Amino acid sequence: MADRSAGGFATRKVVKRLSVYRRLLERIGQAGAKNVFSHDLAAQAGVTAAQVRRDLMTIGFSGSPSRGYDVSRLVDKIGQYLDAPQWQSVVLVGVGHVGQALLAYFSGRGPHLAITGAFDADPGKVNRVIQGCRCYPVDDMEARVRQLGAEVGIIAVPGDAAQHTALQLMRGGVRGILNFAPTHLRLPEYVYVENVDITVLLERVAFFARQGSLDKEAVR
């Protein structure tokens, strides 16, 4: 909550949806379809067809009323909007369970984002290659982040280390942070932060699951 963004609120939502559309379109293309209608894409994304058309108009893409959107051209067009002209360097801090899963998950995934370095405070982890990624000591972070040219950082450290980590990343040149630590980061406006607190998310799901079960019982 209370993420900061360089763009406005509408832009952030459009960017999120474009990214979702692309993942769905890649799957649709792999299944062999050449074209897709806005209402099909909308149903898979959980939005309205009008929303899909508006979003794609903002990036200057329109479909044919009879055949819909050309899947591969649309994937390219979204990529031109979302992706950096060259690849972007990402660093990860905190090579625990979650950090290692993220390294494994992103290892060699897509040409646009690459995790170029990881950091950990544990001497048993530093100067080793973990899940294909070199692990550096945290003392080194600011200079190393600058050397790696990283604009993006992933924080997967314990909550009490997150704020200090974020400041080091920022001083090294990071301008966007994906934060898995249960901590609200206090950073300048020009650093974009996206928070993923898995415990908070699971608690919320559990709360509404219980309500759903109670509703069902009331209906019986």
Next chain:
Amino acid sequence: MADRSAGGFATRKVVKRLSVYRRLLERIGQAGAKNVFSHDLAAQAGVTAAQVRRDLMTIGFSGSPSRGYDVSRLVDKIGQYLDAPQWQSVVLVGVGHVGQALLAYFSGRGPHLAITGAFDADPGKVNRVIQGCRCYPVDDMEARVRQLGAEVGIIAVPGDAAQHTALQLMRGGVRGILNFAPTHLRLPEYVYVENVDITVLLERVAFFARQGSLDKEAVR
């Protein structure tokens, strides 16, 4: 996006914030503080003090103007609102990198939510205990979920298996799903879904990080 909820939109946001407050309060309490003012809690949560006071009023809690909120009483009060009277059973499907990290992360965490079973399609994983959790075959899922009494499910399977997995969980009695698969799940209204698509989140962070860097260059 387009999550469905048993409650209204306001309730979902309040629940999310209460969960965040509790995590911050636990940290504040561990650091030795007995009381906290709404503006301190608000700053750490990234919301306004008025928002904190409104949220806590909805659960019937108020502080003293001179001393603020009693930390441990407030943690208890939020727990009475958010947590089940007994613990809730959670199952996880997909014991890959992300699934194993989640098992390790939630293993023995808190008395209110417990992962009681995991499922995987890989015969090399089933009937083993992984990160302290028994792993069952996916064929078994519906009956096993019912036997475990699970209302909450975590999906960490590949995208093309997610919809089928969600339906099996639902038929077994699950009413809330935390979905890490890059797939919009089509389920009845009474099943609450929270989506966490890590690739989409990282792409969004990368997009705004680039904009932030461009802004900085423009300023120079």
